[in-house]
Amino acid sequence: xxxxxxxxxxxxxxxxxxxxxxxxxxxxxxxxxxxxxxxxxxxxxxxxxxxxxxxxxxxxxxxxxxxxxxxxxxxxxxxxxxxxxxxxxxxxxxxxxxxxxxxxxxxxxx
Amino acid sequence: xxxxxxxxxxxxxxxxxxxxxxxxxxxxxxxxxxxxxxxxxxxxxxxxxxxxxxxxxxxxxxxxxxxxxxxxxxxxxxxxxxxxxxxxxxxxxxxxxxxxxxxxxxxxxxxxxx
Numbered sequence: 001x002x003x004x005x006x007x008x009x010x011x012x013x014x015x016x017x018x019x020x021x022x023x024x025x026x027x028x029x030x031x032x033x034x035x036x037x038x039x040x041x042x043x044x045x046x047x048x049x050x051x052x053x054x055x056x057x058x059x060x061x062x063x064x065x066x067x068x069x070x071x072x073x074x075x076x077x078x079x080x081x082x083x084x085x086x087x088x089x090x091x092x093x094x095x096x097x098x099x100x101x102x103x104x105x106x107x108x109x110x
Numbered sequence: 111x112x113x114x115x116x117x118x119x120x121x122x123x124x125x126x127x128x129x130x131x132x133x134x135x136x137x138x139x140x141x142x143x144x145x146x147x148x149x150x151x152x153x154x155x156x157x158x159x160x161x162x163x164x165x166x167x168x169x170x171x172x173x174x175x176x177x178x179x180x181x182x183x184x185x186x187x188x189x190x191x192x193x194x195x196x197x198x199x200x201x202x203x204x205x206x207x208x209x210x211x212x213x214x215x216x217x218x219x220x221x222x223x224x
Contacts, residue, residue, distance in 0.1 A: 036213070043114075043200050043215030044153065087152065091211070098213060099169070100145075100152035 004088045009105040018075040020104055022088030025069045032091055033064060034098065035073045037084040044087065044100070047073065078108045112136055116201050116216035123191045123223045131186040131219050133201030141204045142184035143168075143213065144176060146197040153200065159184055191223045 005023040012018040024033065034049040048055055048062045050071075055062045061074040075082055087103040114135045123129055135142065140161045145153040145168075155168030159178040173195060175187045184203075188195060199219045204211040 041218070043202070043217055044213070045215070046212045049212070098211070099155065102150075102152045 004090055004101060006086075006088050006101065006104045008102070009107070011107040011109060012075075012078045014080060014108055014110050015077055018078040018082065018106060018108070020073040020075075020086050020088075020106060021070065022073070023070045024088070024090045027068050027090050033062065033071050034089040034091060035060070035062065036087045036089065036100070037082075038087070038103070039081075039084040047086075078106075080108050080110065082106065083108045114201055114203055114214050114216035116199075116219050118219060119217070120220050121222070123188075123221065125192060125223060127191050128187070128189050129191065130188075131199055131201075131221075132183070133185065133216060134183045135203040135214070136182065137203060137205065137214065138181070139203035139205045139214070140181070141211070142178065143202040143204075144174075144184070144186045145200045145202065146170065146195075147200065147218075148197050156186065156199075191221075193223045195221065196223045197221060 032049050032051050035047040036044040037047055038044040047059050048057055050062045050064055064071045085103040085105050087100050089098050091098055117132045143158040144156040146156055147153045154170050156170055156174050157165055157168055157176040159165045162181045165176050165178055177185045201216045202213040204213050
């Protein structure tokens with residue numbers, strides 16, 4: 001599975017868009033990009049995933065560059081409840097496991 | 111639906127004691143996982159079970175054993191607890207094998223070993 005690089009921390013004003021970057025320069029063709037978040041003391045929560053096309057759901061949008069070496073998670077209108085650690089994970093067809101790094105601590109301020 | 115249920119939520123052990131962390135899911139998922147999370151670190155995979163009757167080691171399996179009792183339940187056992195096993199433990203499950211897995215996590219067990 002390819003490794004990912006994320007900034008340690010970011011902040012964002014409430015109501016503004018939060019754009020969280022992730023580099024995965026060693027990604028291979030069959031590997032998906034996943035995003036999870038973990039609100040303090042809770043179990044991680046799945047947000048979104050994609051292979052090469054941009055994806056959107058009720059929580060967020062995922063923009064993957066054409067060369068697939070990086071991606072951006074977009075929370076369009078951040079709220080205080082979006083304050084969490086966000087994990088970007090790249091995973092291929094290896095059965096079984098996702099590896100979580102240290103993620104990005106996103107702080108949304110009023 | 112309860113999702114993924116872990117028990118207990120909190121536990122304090124003395125060095126050398128044993129205990130079993132329980133995990134059950136009611137989503138008919140095939141795969142189940144145990145992770146640990148230490149302060150300031152991401153989650154590390156201890157063991158996983160791709161399907162009923164199979165288990166495999168993850169990144170940090172030493173000091174732990176697991177049992178996939180049936181499709182619903184996946185337990186983690188500490189035979190002789192050590193202070194280095196003080197951590198928050200998360201159980202997770204996922205419905206699919208292969209690509210595009212989504213993990214559903216429990217709320218965690220905070221374990222302290224004195």
